[in-house]
Every structure is written in structure tokens, then in C-alpha cells.
Amino acid sequence: MLRSLIVCDTHHRRYQGHAHRTKWFYQCPAPYDLGGNPCPTPCLLGPELEDRVKAICREVLSTPDIIEQEIHQRVGQVEATVESLQRSLASLDKKEARNRDTEANLVMDKATGKASPEAYERCLALVKAERIWISEERQRLQAQLDTVQQGEATLLGLAQMRERLAAKLDSAATEDWRLIFSALAVEVHVSERGAIEVALAIPIEKSPIVFTTPGSH
Numbered sequence: 001m002l003r004s005l006i007v008c009d010t011h012h013r014r015y016q017g018h019a020h021r022t023k024w025f026y027q028c029p030a031p032y033d034l035g036g037n038p039c040p041t042p043c044l045l046g047p048e049l050e051d052r053v054k055a056i057c058r059e060v061l062s063t064p065d066i067i068e069q070e071i072h073q074r075v076g077q078v079e080a081t082v083e084s085l086q087r088s089l090a091s092l093d094k095k096e097a098r099n100r101d102t103e104a105n106l107v108m109d110k111a112t113g114k115a116s117p118e119a120y121e122r123c124l125a126l127v128k129a130e131r132i133w134i135s136e137e138r139q140r141l142q143a144q145l146d147t148v149q150q151g152e153a154t155l156l157g158l159a160q161m162r163e164r165l166a167a168k169l170d171s172a173a174t175e176d177w178r179l180i181f182s183a184l185a186v187e188v189h190v191s192e193r194g195a196i197e198v199a200l201a202i203p204i205e206k207s208p209i210v211f212t213t214p215g216s217h
């Protein structure tokens with residue numbers, strides 16, 4: 001259930017799941033690696049850890065305020081970012097219009113003999129360089145805008161999912177839990193001192209839940 005979601009901070013590896021008869025556990029793939037730097041907690045009991053992580057997710061999902069507050073806050077940030085990116089794009093549009101005017105004037109000056117051919121070439125090179133910069137800058141801003149707007153869609157998906165899943169939290173199957181873990185970006189870290197920290201994309205108001213499970217060899 002927690003496959004690939006548990007990270008050993010000592011070895012920067014992800015724990016692998018193993019089953020033994022009716023029991024299952026998660027193990028660091030490199031418990032004695034890196035020049036005798038052993039894993040503080042090389043083995044985690046599956047049921048116990050899963051119950052802890054589920055309890056945390058359950059708390060988040062069954063407390064609408066936590067998610068709504070988070071969404072409210074993030075949507076606010078997203079809107080501000082979108083607005084500022086759109087302003088930058090609009091100012092690029094103006095810059096490009098000015099750039100084209102400048103080019104037209106240059107052509108005119110050359111035709112009427114007001115600008116020497118050398119001056120014309122020099123100024124034209126500057127105008128073209130600016131246009132390339134504008135086009136690159138526009139692509140960069142557009143890509144940022146796309147990323148921000150995708151983030152917003154994920155957030156709204158989370159709100160819908162909360163409603164859908166909150167009702168059946170008690171009967172959720174393994175696949176449902178995998179879905180919940182991925183929506184909340186659950187990651188379990190085994191710190192170098194052996195403490196187990198559960199990290200979510202959404203901060204819970206209480207301090208993060210840290211507990212230590214004695215390792216079994």
C-alpha cells in the first residue's frame with residue numbers, strides 16, 4: 001500500500017515491500033550500504049505504519065476546513081501569479097508593437113536617405129535581436145502560466161475528491177488509499193535518527209506526526 005512512498009533519508013532510497021506469510025513489512029534496499037552507514041530503521045512493519053498514515057489522511061479528509069483553507073490560500077496565490085504573468089505578457093505585446101514601429105521607421109529613413117546604409121543595418125540588427133528576446137520571453141512566461149493553471153486544476157480536483165472519498169473512508173480499498181496518498185502527495189521519511197515523519201502536500205495544523213518504530217533485523 002505504501003510502495004515507493006517511504007524514503008530512507010540515510011541512503012536516499014525508497015523502501016520495498018515484502019510479504020512473509022500473513023505479515024508484510026517494508027525494507028530499505030540498502031540497509032548496510034555507504035561505507036558502514038547502517039540504516040537506523042531498516043525494516044518497518046506494514047500494518048502499523050499503514051494505520052498511522054491512513055489515520056493522518058483520514059483526519060485531513062474528514063476535516064473539510066483544512067482542505068478548504070488550503071485551497072482558498074493556494075487559489076489566492078495562483079490568481080495573483082496568473083495576473084502578474086498576464087500583465088508581463090501584455091507589456092511584451094506593447095514592446096513588440098513598438099519594435100515593429102521602429103523597424104518601419106528605419107525602412108522609411110533608409111528609403112528617404114535619412115539613414116545611411118550602415119546605420120540602417122546596425123539599427124536593424126538591434127531591432128531583430130530585441131524581437132528574438134521578446135519571443136523567448138513570451139514562451140517562458142506562457143510556460144509558467146500553463147504550469148500555474150495546471151496546479152489550480154489539481155487543487156480543485158482535490159476538493160472534489162475529498163467529497164467523494166470522505167464518505168467511504170472506512171471502507172476504502174487499497175486502490176482508493178493509493179489514490180488518496182497520491183492526491184495528498186504522502187511521503188514517509190525515515191530520518192537519519194530513525195524517526196518516521198509523514199509528509200503531506202497539505203499541512204495539518206498540528207505539528208507533523210513523528211514517531212519512532214524500533215527496527216527489526
Ligand SMILES: [Zn+2]
Nearest residue numbers: 008011028039
Ligand atoms: Zn536505508
